[in-house]
Amino acid sequence: MSSKARVLLVGSGGIGTVTALNLEQGGLAEVTVVCRSNYKAATEKGFTIDSCEHGKFSGWRPSEILNKIPDVSADKSIMPFDYIIVTTKNIPDVPPTVVDLIKPAVTEGHSVIVLIQNGLNIEKPLHKAFPTNVVLSGVSLMGANEISHGHIVEEDPDRLFISPFLGSAIDDEKEIAAAKEFVRIYQASGKVQCSYEADVLFIRWRKLMYNAVWNPICALTDMDTTRLRLASEDGPDSPVNLLVKPAMNEVRAAAKAAANVELPESLVQDMIDADPMEIWCCPSMLQDKRKKRYIEYQNIVGEALRDGEKAGVAMPTVRTIFGLCKAVQWRTMDHHGLVHPEKMLKEQTKA
Amino acid sequence: MSSKARVLLVGSGGIGTVTALNLEQGGLAEVTVVCRSNYKAATEKGFTIDSCEHGKFSGWRPSEILNKIPDVSADKSIMPFDYIIVTTKNIPDVPPTVVDLIKPAVTEGHSVIVLIQNGLNIEKPLHKAFPTNVVLSGVSLMGANEISHGHIVEEDPDRLFISPFLGSAIDDEKEIAAAKEFVRIYQASGKVQCSYEADVLFIRWRKLMYNAVWNPICALTDMDTTRLRLASEDGPDSPVNLLVKPAMNEVRAAAKAAANVELPESLVQDMIDADPMEIWCCPSMLQDKRKKRYIEYQNIVGEALRDGEKAGVAMPTVRTIFGLCKAVQWRTMDHHGLVHPEKMLKEQTKA
Known part of the structure; x- marks a missing residue:
C-alpha cells in the first residue's frame, strides 16, 4: 500500500492536467485523472505537455486514467480517495452540478474536496451534500489550455491559493489543517507557487x-x-x-x-x-x-x-x-x- | 415640365423602395432613386415588389434610377429636387454622415429634406449644414426587407408620421406647412396611413x-x-x-x-x-x-x-x-x- 495521497482529479483540461502533473512530480501523491473527450488520446498516447515550469513531456501518464467518475461505494475494490480535486467549469444552471458529478467518488468523512474553480458560494451545495467532508478553496492563476485532445500548453505559471472555506459543520481547525496539508503536497515539486491563504473571501x-x-x-x-x-x-x-x-x-x-x-x-x-x-x-x-x-x-x-x-x-x-x-x-x-x-x-x- | 414634385430618394432598401413606389402610385411625385449594391439589378430588371398594400410588381421602375447622388450645383442640367428623402441607416460614427452624403443634391433654400430614420437629434447636423432648408421628421412603422438585390417584400403596412423638427433658423409656420404638404403628396396613393404629427418629440x-x-x-x-x-x-x-x-x-x-x-x-x-x-x-x-x-x-x-x-x-x-x-x-x-x-x-x- 502506497503512503502517497490518493488523488482523484476531475476535469482534465489545461489546468487540471498540469495540476495532476505537478502533484505526481512532487512525489507525495498518485493521481487518478478522469478524462472525457480526451480519454482516447490520453490512454493511447499519454499527454503531451509543454509546461512553463515543469518542461516538455511527451506520452506523460498519471497513475491512472479513467473515462468516468469511479463509484467507490458500489465497487469496494476501489480504495477511497484522500482528495478529490475539481477543475471542471462550475455551471450550476446546466446539469450535472458538481455535487452530482463527484458524488460516486466521495467517501464520507474522509475525502477532502478541493474546488479549483472561480466564483462565490461554490462550496455551499457541497457543504450541504457532504457535511462530513472538508471542502477546500483553490484559486488558480495558472494559464493553460488544451490545444488538441491530450495536448496541453501551460503559458502562465502555476500559482495556487489554497484556503479553508469554513462555515461548514466541520471544526475550523480541522479544515485549516487539511488546507495546510494539501499545500504541503502540492508544493513538493518545488516548481510552483502554492500558498495557504487564511482569508478565502478576500x-x-x-x-x-x-x-x-x-x-x-x-x-x-x-x-x-x-x-x-x-x-x-x-x-x-x-x-x-x-x-x-x-x-x-x-x-x-x-x-x-x-x-x-x-x-x-x-x-x-x-x-x-x-x-x-x-x-x-x-x-x-x-x-x-x-x-x-x-x-x-x-x-x-x-x-x-x-x-x-x-x-x-x-x-x-x-x-x-x-x-x-x-x-x-x-x-x-x-x-x-x-x-x-x-x-x-x-x-x-x-x- | 412636370407639375409633379421632384423627389430624390436616398437609400433604396426595403423601406426606401416601398416609399418610392407609394409616391409614384399617388401620382403627385416623380421619384429619382439612388441605388448602391442593387443598382445593376434595378436597372436591368426593375424592382420586384411584394407589398401588403400596393400588391405585387415585377419590373417596377421609378422615374429615374441613379447609382450615385446627383451633383445639382456642378451639373446645371439637373433640375433641383423639391424633396430629398433619406431612408438610409443613420450611423454618424461611420463616414459618410447624412450631411456629406446628400450635400451634392441639396438646393439651398429649396429642397425639403425628409429624414425617415430613427433616433434623436438627427436633424441637428442638417440644420447646421443646410440652414435655409426645411428638414422634416419621418417615423415609419413599415416592415419591409430587401431579400435579394432589387427584390422587396413589405409585410408590415406603411404607417408614416411626418412632423416638422422645428428649432431651425426657418419660420415654424413654413416648416409646418412643408410637413403638411408632404403628407398630402404621400397620402395621394390612398393606400397608406400617413399623418401629420405636431409633436415630433413625443x-x-x-x-x-x-x-x-x-x-x-x-x-x-x-x-x-x-x-x-x-x-x-x-x-x-x-x-x-x-x-x-x-x-x-x-x-x-x-x-x-x-x-x-x-x-x-x-x-x-x-x-x-x-x-x-x-x-x-x-x-x-x-x-x-x-x-x-x-x-x-x-x-x-x-x-x-x-x-x-x-x-x-x-x-x-x-x-x-x-x-x-x-x-x-x-x-x-x-x-x-x-x-x-x-x-x-x-x-x-x-x-
Whole structure:
C-alpha cells in the first residue's frame, strides 16, 4: 500500500492536467485523472505537455486514467480517495452540478474536496451534500489550455491559493489543517507557487474584480481585453469608462458590504491593466462563448450580484451584464436543445 | 415640365423602395432613386415588389434610377429636387454622415429634406449644414426587407408620421406647412396611413422606448424578441425584468426630464408585447449585427442617454447597454479595417 495521497482529479483540461502533473512530480501523491473527450488520446498516447515550469513531456501518464467518475461505494475494490480535486467549469444552471458529478467518488468523512474553480458560494451545495467532508478553496492563476485532445500548453505559471472555506459543520481547525496539508503536497515539486491563504473571501472577491467584469464584457462584445482597452483610448465615453470601471467599483462595494472585504481603489486600475497588451487575452468566458459552450456566469457574476444586492449595494452595471449573460446562456441552451422555444410557444398559444 | 414634385430618394432598401413606389402610385411625385449594391439589378430588371398594400410588381421602375447622388450645383442640367428623402441607416460614427452624403443634391433654400430614420437629434447636423432648408421628421412603422438585390417584400403596412423638427433658423409656420404638404403628396396613393404629427418629440421618444431597448438587447444577445420573452418565463430574475423593463423606464424618465414628453407607464408592457410572438421578430440592429454591419446605436441609444443624463436622469441600464454597443461597433470597424488594433498597439509600445 502506497503512503502517497490518493488523488482523484476531475476535469482534465489545461489546468487540471498540469495540476495532476505537478502533484505526481512532487512525489507525495498518485493521481487518478478522469478524462472525457480526451480519454482516447490520453490512454493511447499519454499527454503531451509543454509546461512553463515543469518542461516538455511527451506520452506523460498519471497513475491512472479513467473515462468516468469511479463509484467507490458500489465497487469496494476501489480504495477511497484522500482528495478529490475539481477543475471542471462550475455551471450550476446546466446539469450535472458538481455535487452530482463527484458524488460516486466521495467517501464520507474522509475525502477532502478541493474546488479549483472561480466564483462565490461554490462550496455551499457541497457543504450541504457532504457535511462530513472538508471542502477546500483553490484559486488558480495558472494559464493553460488544451490545444488538441491530450495536448496541453501551460503559458502562465502555476500559482495556487489554497484556503479553508469554513462555515461548514466541520471544526475550523480541522479544515485549516487539511488546507495546510494539501499545500504541503502540492508544493513538493518545488516548481510552483502554492500558498495557504487564511482569508478565502478576500482571495475570491479580489479575483472577481477581474472575472466578474472582464469575462462577461469580453464575452458579450466578442473582444479580447487588449481590443477593449484600445477601443477606450478615444476619451471618457469609452467601454473601459462606461463598463469596466463602474462594474469593478460595484464589485468592490459588494465585497465590502457583503463580506467586509476591503479591495483598495487602486486595484481597479491594476485589474484594468492586468493582462499584458501583447497577449490579446481572451478570458475563458469569451473562449466559451466563441465555442458555443455554456458560460460560468452564475457563480462569477450572479453570486457577486446577489451577495452585493442582499447587502444593500446598488449594482446596476453588473446587474445589466448579468441579465445579458442570462439571455446568452439561454441562447446556448437553445442551440444545444436544452430549451425548446418552438414548443414553448405552441404550449403558450394553446393555454 | 412636370407639375409633379421632384423627389430624390436616398437609400433604396426595403423601406426606401416601398416609399418610392407609394409616391409614384399617388401620382403627385416623380421619384429619382439612388441605388448602391442593387443598382445593376434595378436597372436591368426593375424592382420586384411584394407589398401588403400596393400588391405585387415585377419590373417596377421609378422615374429615374441613379447609382450615385446627383451633383445639382456642378451639373446645371439637373433640375433641383423639391424633396430629398433619406431612408438610409443613420450611423454618424461611420463616414459618410447624412450631411456629406446628400450635400451634392441639396438646393439651398429649396429642397425639403425628409429624414425617415430613427433616433434623436438627427436633424441637428442638417440644420447646421443646410440652414435655409426645411428638414422634416419621418417615423415609419413599415416592415419591409430587401431579400435579394432589387427584390422587396413589405409585410408590415406603411404607417408614416411626418412632423416638422422645428428649432431651425426657418419660420415654424413654413416648416409646418412643408410637413403638411408632404403628407398630402404621400397620402395621394390612398393606400397608406400617413399623418401629420405636431409633436415630433413625443413620436420619437415613444418609438425609442422600443428601439433603444429591444434593438440593442437583441443585438447583444443574438436573440429575437420572442426568444427573449420565452427566456423570461421562469421568474423575476429574467432578461425582461433585469433588462427590458428597467431600460424602458429609464427612457421614459429621460423623455420626461429632457423633453417634457409623458410616456405612460402602461406603455412599458405594450412595448414588451409589441411584436406578435409567432413572428420571432429580429429588430434591425440584430439583423445588422448578424450581417457584421454597423449598428445605429448612437442616435437610438446614445442620444437618449445623453439627453437623459444631461437632464439629470440616472440611466445605468441604458448606459451599460450603450457601452457594450460602442464596443461592438468598434469590433465591426476592426472587422472592416476601419480601425487597426495591431498598428495602434505598436505605436503605443513605441511611445
